[in-house]
Amino acid sequence: MDFDARLLWESLPDLLRGAKVTVSLTIVSTLIGLVIGIIGGLCRVSRSRIARGLSFGYVLLFRGVPLLVTLLFLYYGLPAVGITLGSFAVAIIGLSITFGAFASEIVRAGIQSINIGQMRAARSLGMPYWMAMKEVVLPQALRRVLPPLTNEVLTLLKQTALVSVIATADLVRVGLEIMTWRANTFSPFAGVALIYLSLSLPLVGLVTFLERKYRVT
Amino acid sequence: MFSPADVRAISQPTIKICGLSKSYGSIEVLKDISLDVVPGEVVVIIGPSGAGKSTILSCVNHLEPYEKGEIWVEGQLYGPTRARGRRRAHAEAELNQLRRKIGIVFQAYNLFPHLTALENVTLAPIRVLKKPRADAVREGGEQLARVGLSQKADKYPAELSGGQQQRVAIARALAMQPKVMLFDEVTSALDPELVGEVLAVMKQLSNDGMTMMIVTHEMQFAREVADRIYFMDEGKIVESGTAQEIFDNPKQERTQAFLRRTRSL
Numbered sequence: 001m002d003f004d005a006r007l008l009w010e011s012l013p014d015l016l017r018g019a020k021v022t023v024s025l026t027i028v029s030t031l032i033g034l035v036i037g038i039i040g041g042l043c044r045v046s047r048s049r050i051a052r053g054l055s056f057g058y059v060l061l062f063r064g065v066p067l068l069v070t071l072l073f074l075y076y077g078l079p080a081v082g083i084t085l086g087s088f089a090v091a092i093i094g095l096s097i098t099f100g101a102f103a104s105e106i107v108r109a110g111i112q113s114i115n116i117g118q119m120r121a122a123r124s125l126g127m128p129y130w131m132a133m134k135e136v137v138l139p140q141a142l143r144r145v146l147p148p149l150t151n152e153v154l155t156l157l158k159q160t161a162l163v164s165v166i167a168t169a170d171l172v173r174v175g176l177e178i179m180t181w182r183a184n185t186f187s188p189f190a191g192v193a194l195i196y197l198s199l200s201l202p203l204v205g206l207v208t209f210l211e212r213k214y215r216v217t
Numbered sequence: 218m219f220s221p222a223d224v225r226a227i228s229q230p231t232i233k234i235c236g237l238s239k240s241y242g243s244i245e246v247l248k249d250i251s252l253d254v255v256p257g258e259v260v261v262i263i264g265p266s267g268a269g270k271s272t273i274l275s276c277v278n279h280l281e282p283y284e285k286g287e288i289w290v291e292g293q294l295y296g297p298t299r300a301r302g303r304r305r306a307h308a309e310a311e312l313n314q315l316r317r318k319i320g321i322v323f324q325a326y327n328l329f330p331h332l333t334a335l336e337n338v339t340l341a342p343i344r345v346l347k348k349p350r351a352d353a354v355r356e357g358g359e360q361l362a363r364v365g366l367s368q369k370a371d372k373y374p375a376e377l378s379g380g381q382q383q384r385v386a387i388a389r390a391l392a393m394q395p396k397v398m399l400f401d402e403v404t405s406a407l408d409p410e411l412v413g414e415v416l417a418v419m420k421q422l423s424n425d426g427m428t429m430m431i432v433t434h435e436m437q438f439a440r441e442v443a444d445r446i447y448f449m450d451e452g453k454i455v456e457s458g459t460a461q462e463i464f465d466n467p468k469q470e471r472t473q474a475f476l477r478r479t480r481s482l
């Protein structure tokens with residue numbers, strides 16, 4: 001074993017710089033993915049056949065294709081047809097659309113779990129469909145799916161590690177670089193693992209808290 | 218003071234249903250229903266479960282589509298119309314307008330659980346009628362007082378008893394100042410000791426002159442409030458008349474049999 005505490009200590013500043021990228025990717029992709037997820041979830045239960053079909057196809061595609069393949073395709077495949085995107089942009093797009101696909105399914109399930117009587121009551125008061133969705137159904141549905149959505153964010157945080165293959169200087173990438181330069185495997189990756197763990201712990205706590213708060217009684 | 222019969226003779230009905238038919242797949246749940254409700258009248262529909270009573274109310278509010286017939290509300294025709302020989306659904310926007318005029322209270326209350334009692338009552342006036350919040354809150358408070366729940370304005374539905382929830386639901390419908398109130402078996406889900414408080418509120422409404430269509434299994438209550446009773450069975454109106462005519466002197470055998478069964482309970 002080649003563990004070297006001093007080397008770990010020395011590489012911490014670099015690792016934290018990588019962690020910053022990992023956190024930024026997670027936050028930005030979560031926000032974009034949530035917007036996609038809400039729109040996608042609404043489309044999945046829409047009365048429009050086109051909206052249902054498109055959202056179903058989207059979810060099917062990005063739940064079925066590995067994120068790594070999506071990233072490689074965007075990064076290496078698109079330039080072949082003349083679209084060249086920076087690695088950070090590719091990372092954000094890949095993570096957002098994949099997260100969005102999973103979030104769509106969670107939001108759809110949330111909407112469908114709300115008793116149909118809620119929609120009927122809202123419509124009976126003269127509310128148009130979209131107003132009833134926004135004021136009555138969605139607030140309840142989103143509250144109910146907060147725990148599974150947070151779980152999905154936790155998965156996303158760890159999935160960001162994959163962007164290291166497309167030259168994004170995230171936590172894993174920095175760890176790999178230190179490993180190469182210092183010819184030491186164990187120390188930098190112990191740091192990488194510890195940082196991932198300390199980033200995910202608050203999310204784990206949040207899930208537990210939300211589950212307790214919004215427990216379906 | 219005019220009796221409903223006088224009103225019937227001179228005024229336009231609030232609701233007029235002509236030849237309404239509806240099917241779920243191959244099962245016909247409503248067969249050629251015609252009835253009308255004049256202003257200030259309390260119409261009660263009774264009959265065995267599955268007779269189609271609740272479905273009529275859902276159709277009046279266009280919460281359920283129907284295949285045949287016409288429903289007029291205050292002289293205006295709503296519902297599917299024929300254009301160039303093809304049947305077409307009524308425009309959404311007009312149905313939203315229609316639903317403002319018709320309050321409905323459901324068996325399962327259907328209060329919005331994420332909102333307080335007062336917020337349940339003020340949501341539609343603020344969002345749909347665009348009332349200033351302060352006015353909506355004041356009027357909402359009045360509606361809650363009308364159903365005896367001023368003290369519970371800030372409680373969430375989960376903190377209220379079934380009877381209280383149903384009274385909030387009535388206040389919520391009243392806050393839209395409807396022309397007619399529909400009651401769909403509103404006491405059927407309640408514990409027996411909570412039924413009375415809801416019926417009392419409905420009775421008060423009828424005394425205030427509210428036009429109402431009530432579907433209920435509470436025969437004693439039907440007898441007390443109804444200006445007119447319709448007895449339904451298997452999707453058809455079997456018999457109609459005043460409470461006295463129906464309860465004391467039913468003409469149809471099916472009505473007699475139904476009333477015997479409910480009395481023997």
